[in-house]
Amino acid sequence: MSDVGNQSCLATAEDFTSFLLCVFHSLEQWAGLGKAEDYLSVMEYLLWVFTPLAVVFILPFLIVILLYLSILFVHVFKRKNQLKDAYCNNLWDGARKTLATLWDGHGAIWHGYEIHGMEKIPEEGAALIVYYHGAIPIDYYYFLASVLLQKGRTCHSVADHLVFKIPGIKPLLEVFSVIHGPQEECVRALRGGHLLGISPGGVREALFSDETYPLIWGHRRGFAQVAIDAQVPIIPMFTRNLREGFRSLGRLKFFRWLYERFRLPFAPIYGGFPVKFRTYLGDPIPYDPNVNAVELAAKVQQAVQSLVDRHQEIPGNVLRALLERFPSKHKEE
Template sequence: MSDVGNQSCLSTAENYTSFLVCVLHAWEEWAGLGKAEDYLSVMEYLLWVFTPLAVVFILPFLIVILLYLSILFLHVYKRKNQLKEAYCNNLWDGARKTLATLWDGHGAIWHGYEIHGMEKIPDEGAALIVYYHGAIPIDYYYFLANVILQKGRTCHSVADHFVFKIPGLKPLLEVFSVMHGPQEECVRALRSGHLLGISPGGVREALFSDETYPLIWGTRRGFAQVAIDARVPIIPMFTQNVREGFRSLGTLKFFRWLYERFRLPVAPVYGGFPVKFRTYLGDPIPYDPSINAVELADKVQQALQSLIEQHQRIPGNVLRALLERFHTKHRDE
């Protein structure tokens, strides 16, 4: 083929322009550029098809990056304020407020975050906040930021054991008073007058709940016993569209089996959609010495379920949640 091409080019050598065109075509044929164009077309098509899929799995990692940037800030802050540490009992106050402002800004810009019922959080004294756990509890981070900025308080939190095994996360957990969650430690924090946030569903609810927003608490009643022992009110909390912001593949049987068998919370999370987030705080459930932990837990579960039914359209829908960014009124019906 190339010999024929060369002879053809030589036969047209008298016409300089035709000769150059002929040589160019012969070179393209020799280099296989015609096939390359086909390959590029295929690659362009695959890129067009899979880019949205890649984006929805990459966006959750941006939250992880933001967490580690927060940790980096804490390290820099500590270095810069080492001399003040000996003279100041509240070294981390400035850092907490700075990070709270960062996370509050992220919530306002990316999710149009709103919180309704903040007046139900006491300005002083203890209370137990019980919340629904999304695939990523980013709404809870925004809530913590608002408690710091609006109430001037730090809300202690209970997290699963695996969180404390994540490399580099320790400074952030310590500064924001995150604990493993033994009942004695929780009662101690509440008796000291602190706010405490806990999700009875925990990792199981994060992985296995879905757009129908079921509460997956099983037989967990420890949080209720903590409230009884500490004699504090319980405030239910739910964030509208939290499942539309981030979703988990934990509903697939393989990931469910993996967690139940090895306690590995490795179900992929996708999303990061800029849907509307509204956090609703229910009426406080006061301490009542006449009821036991089982009765109190059922009462709290009913209160949280009521918040979900009142403020969340079920099943959740990502497109609808995105359009709610443009609505000025929140759903009260």
């Protein structure tokens, strides 16, 4: 039918434009679409109807974004003298403080981030900080920023080897003293008088823990041996509502099998909810030469679990965590 239509068009068309219109109508009839103008008119009508609705919802959202960007600018501007001094002393110190200020502002604005027990972080000298690992450890980024801004100290960190494979991330890891984590390197950092943060649960805890906040440490004791070799205290750390901010679908059997079989951390993560984050630091566990790595690891795990039990309502609830952003809805602990 299309060939017949084309021949008819060739016979009747006076110019090229007429030929194209004739072919287009022939295709409409062949495809059984009727007149395309009708469909276009309907689409135009729907666009006319829904455009005001889209504007009604999109514009307030854009205003909220602008508002938060303005607050972030004020937060950075408030620290302009500190940033100026940091850049005068050292270029990388300035870069670190600038990024820390941005992260600190993001935490304050989006999650009302607070730290309880910052006085337990020593002003100088080494300590090992052991923390619960969320689906995305964004609380730890806020913590690093707060330690840098409030204590003037850069906390070294241990990250999974997969982090080092992210294209282009190496300069950032170097600036913030992130290491892969061989025990010798960790001990060296602590003996150098630095703070060091590590999560024994790591990727497995990030993917497979859930709103009931189980600690998934397995038989990992390397962190305890590091503290013993460096003769430093261990400070336990936990953030309330961390799993309500971001959650993982790793509890599904397929993703668990995928990780255990191929070590592929491909479990979807969802969230980004502006829930209330409160980081709690427990009492430091001092170095004891009479305690071995197995005993120390168990003691630290118990300390982190105690923070979870004391400060986290289980199971976690996103709505409840959102309401905690409003002081009248939350009873201070």
